[in-house]
Amino acid sequence: MAASRPEVLVLDVNETLSDLTPMRQRFEAAGLPGDSLDTWFAAVLRDGFALTAVETSADFGAIAADILTGQLAAAGVDSGDDAVRSVLSGMTQLKLHPDVVPGLRRLHEAGVRLVTLTNGAARMSEQMFTDAGVLPLLEQRLDVTKPGRWKPHRAAYEYAAEVCKVPLDRMALAAVHPWDIDGAKRAGLQGWYIDRRRTPYPKTFTAPDLVVADFEELAAQLAG
Incomplete structure (x- = not known):
């Protein structure tokens, strides 16, 4: 499954980047x-x-x-x-999944702008990104406080586009949550499913544009 390279890649945080297991x-x-x-x-x-x-x-x-x-x-x-x-x-005090750091570095080197968008508070993940050394790779770390609507409401994605000053169709969202992919797709973004759990994508949601196992595979497909 192929996808076109976006100008901005929006990253979900909880479970997508962070490992909640601890x-x-x-x-x-x-x-x-x-x-x-x-x-x-x-x-x-x-x-x-x-x-x-x-x-x-x-x-x-x-x-x-x-x-x-x-x-x-x-x-x-x-x-x-x-x-x-x-x-x-x-x-x-959470840590990133092992594939996140190499994957994000490769995407950044390929010229993809990286931002995070979480339903939690952006400040909660600052230490995690700092410890992993990827904080400088993130152009913006956004949460849903300002739009006042949680993802998958359209307003959350529109807020990210407004901050990044790009049209919605020049953005993609990467997440492990099908509901987030569906919301992003309905708002006009590409939706990329990070299938960490190796579970089928629900047929009731809008299909993703790309399905990969992790961020290393995502970077390999986009960066070449």
């Missing part, structure tokens, strides 16, 4: 099963999407804390603020 240990330390991470993350997205659907929004961190507090209470675990903060602080 968060499981924090959930376990708080008294929850490690797989509660998956339920928590899915529920945070659900509530963020629900607020966006009614044309409003809330901070990722606030929603994340609400969901985690509910999980702890349901499990009969102390849900004090310290416990919640201890778990959620792990989001600022």
Whole structure:
């Protein structure tokens, strides 16, 4: 599957670039099963999407804390603020997937402008990018605070295009989330599916323009 090289590549952050696996240990330390991470993350997205659907929004961190507090209470675990903060602080200490650094370096060398766009807070990933040495490769690190709508709402992608001063059709979005690909495609971007989990792309969503296993494969296809 081929794709044309965009002027700007928009990168999703959570799970696409960052590895959330270490968060499981924090959930376990708080008294929850490690797989509660998956339920928590899915529920945070659900509530963020629900607020966006009614044309409003809330901070990722606030929603994340609400969901985690509910999980702890349901499990009969102390849900004090310290416990919640201890778990959620792990989001600022994540690492990149191993393929991200070589892939982004090669894309940058090929002249592709790189920006991030997350439903979380852009500041949360700064240490991760700094530690990996890729912060200078990122022209912009954007979140959805200013547009006030979470991806996959069109306003989030339009905001990225406005900041980057390029038409939507000169941009592509790379993400592991089909809902993000679908939203980007509907807004006019190319959509590139990073199939880390080797799972079929849902037929109910707009098909991606490109499917690759990771960012090294993506860079190899685009940079030649």
